[in-house]
Amino acid sequence: MLNRALGPSLNSRFRPLVVVAAVVAAAAHVPVIAPHLDEAPYMGALFIVLTAACLVLAATLTVRDSERVYALSVLTCGLAVVGYAATRLVAFPMLADDVGNWFEPLGIVSVLSESVVIVAAGLAIRGRGRHTSQMAWS
Secondary structure, three states, rough: OHHHHHHEEEOOOHHHHHHHHHHHHHHHHHHHHHHHHOOOHHHHHHHHHHHHHHHHHHHHHHOOOOOHHHHHHHHHHHHHHHHHHHHHHHHOOHHHHHHOOOHHHHHHHHHHHHHHHHHHHHHHHHHEEEEOOOOOOO
């Protein structure tokens, strides 16, 4: 049933990279959850959801690397990067001090790891780096 829900495996060589980058992205958010729950509870809750989502996606990819899981990885990490940029450009409620603070160390780690997920998962979806020797015709 899981195989049908996730779709066929892509057997991408990018799978390990996406898994590791998603785990790094999750880990980068753990230290900021508690402070954000105190300062801006909505952002703390979003960090919990993002951390859990990245870990679930990484775990799912270890079982099956399907296009659907890669697409969800791109979406999840893409939204995280957009959210980071938005909080640096616009004063969010209870987070005004983040505006212009582009070089927060954990922010850099999270944006870089999320960007790796986006690029590597996108390449996996496009069919680059397949382990199989089949020729793809476009």
